[in-house]
Amino acid sequence: MAVKIKTNDKHIQALAEIVGSPRLILFHQEDLIAYDCDGFTLHKHLPKAVVFPKDTQEVSRLVRYCSDNDLPFLARGAGTGLSGGAIPVNGEVIISLVKMKRLLSVDFENRRAVVEPGYVNLKLTNSISDKGYYYAPDPSSQYCCTIGGNVAENAGGAHCLKYGVTTNHILGLEVVLPNGDIIDIGQNGIQDAPGYDLLGLLTGSEGTLGIVTKITVRILKNPEAKQTVLAYFDKVIDGSQAVSDIISAGIVPAALEMMDKTAIEGVEAAAFPVGHPKDIEAVLLIEVDGISAGIEEQINQILEVCKNRNVREVRAARDEQERGRWWANRKTGFGAMGAISADYLVQDGVIPRSKLPEVLSRINKISEESGLRIANIFHAGDGNLHPLVLFDARIPGQSEKALAAGSACLQVCADVGGTITGEHGVGIEKKEEMRFVFNDEEIIAQTNVRDVFNTKNLLNAGKLFPSPGRCVEIKKEMKAAAAQ
Amino acid sequence: MAVKIKTNDKHIQALAEIVGSPRLILFHQEDLIAYDCDGFTLHKHLPKAVVFPKDTQEVSRLVRYCSDNDLPFLARGAGTGLSGGAIPVNGEVIISLVKMKRLLSVDFENRRAVVEPGYVNLKLTNSISDKGYYYAPDPSSQYCCTIGGNVAENAGGAHCLKYGVTTNHILGLEVVLPNGDIIDIGQNGIQDAPGYDLLGLLTGSEGTLGIVTKITVRILKNPEAKQTVLAYFDKVIDGSQAVSDIISAGIVPAALEMMDKTAIEGVEAAAFPVGHPKDIEAVLLIEVDGISAGIEEQINQILEVCKNRNVREVRAARDEQERGRWWANRKTGFGAMGAISADYLVQDGVIPRSKLPEVLSRINKISEESGLRIANIFHAGDGNLHPLVLFDARIPGQSEKALAAGSACLQVCADVGGTITGEHGVGIEKKEEMRFVFNDEEIIAQTNVRDVFNTKNLLNAGKLFPSPGRCVEIKKEMKAAAAQ
Structure with a gap:
């Protein structure tokens, strides 16, 4: 059944057939403008088209079509990335994963959830919090960024100090390889699964090795208690030293954030001011969590450390509301710069x-x-x-x-x-x-890996690695030597 | 300066020249017998020779020589591996790393240590324990296995439940690639370093992608307190359920070990009996650690959970001596089977x-x-x-x-x-x-990665992956398709 769209481009027509509806493909210039950059806005390029597959099979067919027809292509989540990983610098076909946004299953006993790549990060925590669970990686954009994008960028967040970055929470992936093959990797969370750690390799590969279509993540039990401390330092050196002292004391805070004077000026001028003094050089936001019995002792240690480092003022949050305000102030910090x-x-x-x-x-x-x-x-x-x-x-x-x-x-x-x-x-x-x-040899070791997955380099080309320079010659020499 | 050894084999002579001393190469059959297997003893093969390099440059020169002359080769640590990864099935030249056994540096402030691959696991903890630090991965063989071997196998241990396996503690690696090139990977412990996660890829690659010559590991502050509980269950189903209950209660024990009736018979007949009753179906050994204030509460929760699951007897260790005896009994469990x-x-x-x-x-x-x-x-x-x-x-x-x-x-x-x-x-x-x-496609995705590092497949060939079967044909088809 032919999909009726107005185009003379046989590739656009073919892609439309795969997604099966004129509403699931964009190719008019006015529609494409929204996709000319992501959170990194200093470069803009128009894609050839944007397609919205509904499932893994459609992703696989789209990828196979692009590969067979030498069309550059890339995957896109919410487009919140900050380094331009989803910008179609080669006029790529953008495979948007926002329609694949289901929470497929939650297994509380074995602490896993399975999501589609377009599922929004914060939704997962919201969906399981009534049972006392959450998903740990918390990039500041978590209210809108997708878990698929988090996997591509190996996203971090304020609480990664204690809980690790995205790669520490991904247990399994279904991946469409650049030739259209579908593979399962990661063995669902076994710590030391047999074979090479392709799960680790794919996570953080910035969309250059394959397109993730299903993600098994670890979910964590909510900590029994948490408490947050705010500390103002006249001198940044004292604040820095307090950071080292806290860690040296054997405390592993869930988060340990710092803002300097200019940042404070910004956050206080923006949407969530909390009354930070403007004449200090550093504010620290320190959160600890865990079983209730241990929290107070840790908070006391932190207060002590800060006092020993000439803190001007330091105190724990009075209640959950105050804690929430402090975090809102911090988490909107980037955007707050727009105010100044x-x-x-x-x-x-x-x-x-x-x-x-x-x-x-x-x-x-x-x-x-x-x-x-x-x-x-x-x-x-x-x-x-x-x-x-x-x-x-x-x-x-x-x-x-x-x-x-x-x-x-x-x-x-x-x-x-x-x-x-x-x-x-x-x-x-x-x-x-x-x-x-990285030196040339180290970059080559990496691009060699890319080349075995991304054989035609059609998937998200021109990202992640520097322009070749001497690497090209070195590779040629290596090939010649191997052929001898 | 020529090294004087009795051989007509030009390769043996050349390898001896690289290590620079007749005492640093073995090639007589009676010497090689000690290297015909590792901890997996059901297959035995003699190596061509065993060489003992003293530094990275020598490893690189040995590897380059082997590669240039098509000599199969592999690296070996203490030879405690349990799956035959260091067995020279192709008559390999064994590059033994036991002479590269120095602790190169310890950086307490940033919590790292740098070791050579032949450094014994437990020595690291022993070297830093007076400062209140330790190295977490604790395979049962830790008193003699090397950290280089731990990296190759991504070794685990009893305390990996809370602290993760080796890959979670490796911050950087110096690696000699199969062509002799030396690269540094891992950016010294940055959680989400740029580029592909080669550090994760190499860790656990079982000596098939390169030879590790320097290792930066994470060191941890000793927990303030630890306590261990022993619980005897008449029925294994109750013991299993107690395991699930403890985790569901939100406790993350440092270790949670189980032995069944036959295992108990073995450990009680061997070197470290502790008086486990012989008529029970399961014994659990549960350790918690962390800040003192929280330990007692967790122990009480664990005792409660066990009682709710029909435990016959459950109690915490009276003192450090008793705790030590319980662990010695468990950690020698494999060897104890020799007693029965x-x-x-x-x-x-x-x-x-x-x-x-x-x-x-x-x-x-x-x-x-x-x-x-x-x-x-x-x-x-x-x-x-x-x-x-x-x-x-x-x-x-x-x-x-x-x-x-x-x-x-x-x-x-x-x-x-x-x-x-x-x-x-x-x-x-x-x-x-x-x-x-793994299906064929998934195995191919992995062997493709091996082939870009291990281009001639001289390094530890014939390990880790099944005999090719249909994979060979599929690969040919893929190559033909890519060439079109």
């Missing part, structure tokens, strides 16, 4: 915790030299830093300056033994910065 | 926790049908089962019967949604059983 700046660029570096003071002072220097303000919001407990470069795209040259300042921040992270992304991925944004942390 | 049987075969399956009673009863049936006793010792908390098939190799046909019974146990695990290995690896022992859990 026309535009902002979020960066995402990682450093050893012990280097915090040094890195912050070097970022200050970058800010001074570029003439752009840089706010810092970060998951201090695990050293994941988010410098927010504030700029105004309407002023000629400022976008470029902001990108350069962001890149310089990442160079600082790499210099002190850290790396260029903690949770936002590389995408197109940080491709060239991969060279800050 | 001439030979034994350890199997290693994984099942969903909820299937415990069903699986145990099916294993009993396998035991009856084969006429061989089967003891069960297992990490009950994470469903990792170790059926120990007791047999006498001197009786013709019994070895084969034992292998068949072991394989049948794994088929049961696969049938209920589990898998064929939890921590011992596949090696040569369970190659064919891989088909219980």
